[in-house]
Amino acid sequence: MDLSVKIGALRLRNPILAASGTFGYGLEFAHLVDLNRLGGLVTKGLSREPIEGAPAPRLCETPSGMLNAVGLQNVGVRAFVAEKLPELRKLDTAVIANVFGYTLEDYVEVLRVLEDAEGLAGYELNISCPNVKRGGMQFGSDPALVAEVVGAARRAALRRPLWVKLSPLVTNIGLIARAAEEAGADALTVANTYPAMAIDFRTGKSRLGSKTGGLSGPAIKPITLRLVWETRKATKTPILGLGGIETVEDVLDYLVVGASAVQVGTASFADPRVSERLVDTITKVLFDTKAFTLNEIRAKFLSENG
Template identity: 55%
Template structure:
């Protein structure tokens, strides 16, 4: 039996298969050695990096919910310089593209982090997290205002020559409007969706479960929302898309491919099974082989409506 061609390309980044790891769910990559083969997946996406190290929010900051989980980690990370000096050297020897997620609290921080990563040969591309509040402008979230999003994307574009993926927030009225704004500002690809804002309450204590009160909802509960948004954006923009949201198995992943995604990211599933990304990649290939489908590319956007 001929093996199906599982390779895809996102903005010039060649991947052996469409399976990527979602930012914030896979550490810096090395932590998962022993659970899966880092060279069995398409790409690794780092935790979100900021200009300076960040401790994150107080605990409790993660809670299981029906059909998913809420997290309010607060973007804890080692900072871009520590990543370059301490984390990247190991990843350079792994034959899997490394995509670095980055964020800032101000426009200037986004640009500075992008500039520091631009000269790093071990970084295949960057993913820009625009689901952050702009502390200089009253806390408006960059990713919920088209103009603010465009400003971030343009600035990052001017500070890097690397492929730039922009990660879209679902906490908007019109995700297509946001997608078009980011495309017009120079994004090479879009990943969607980030987490939905939610909360959990302890009835007996009459208090929020999370110290931060609200958090980001992920897992199977958000999959229908994510699928719908990927499908809508795929019809509206010409950029390659990366689908994220409640992908727990190969069938979930392939549904996103049909909806128009070129690749997918595995997030919450890795908390249940650290080897989930590898298993999903294998399952996708097995499905294509079983159905006699020669390539994953032939399934991208092939949904019949």
């Protein structure tokens, strides 16, 4: 069965990608996973300068999920290009660089550096960061801000596709999706983690080194499925679903509500090979449901329910 999918102009081997923030730069998993079997991998977020990240502990389990407060630790875009990208170039899979910043200039500079490098298939813009020049408002929380940052990124990223990773903390994700689409996004990743807390009542302190973290895992899947559905109704831009994916059934749920592909995140902490296992089993599950192509199930919920 042909499992390949098109995300704009980019064709992926299959619809299973490793998500940013849970798979390092990809190289850390190369001894455990055949990375070339994945549809692609999205690197951890890259910033203009190196970031040390948040204090430990950075992870804690919650019912049906996990909280993380890594603080976007990364080596910085220049060190990534010099130290990580040469090895990533050797892979026969799509490598997408996740990019973030705290000002428009940050995003543009990171993309400028990456544009001069070889070996990437595209970029994913994390717009859940606070805009320090606008009082800390998230770039992704307002359609005008989304249009501004995506437009600036689009003008800087001329060589490769630009995906935009949306924040779930919005009242109308359709408006945000359309703003990103009109500003030049080639695809939309739906969605980022949900701000949350975990407290130890005995000490009265956070179970993380930070006061809050991002909630991910199975707990958020029903919410994110709705966001993917609402995004699909609002825009024709390809969608990558992200949130609580552990099984092939989870993958297919996202495709049925309108995603073209998915990203696997938190499940990789429990089983680093989960993405590869999903690739192994998706064909069998499709045959069992009498579907012989991915197109037979994609957006089926919309076609049957509107």
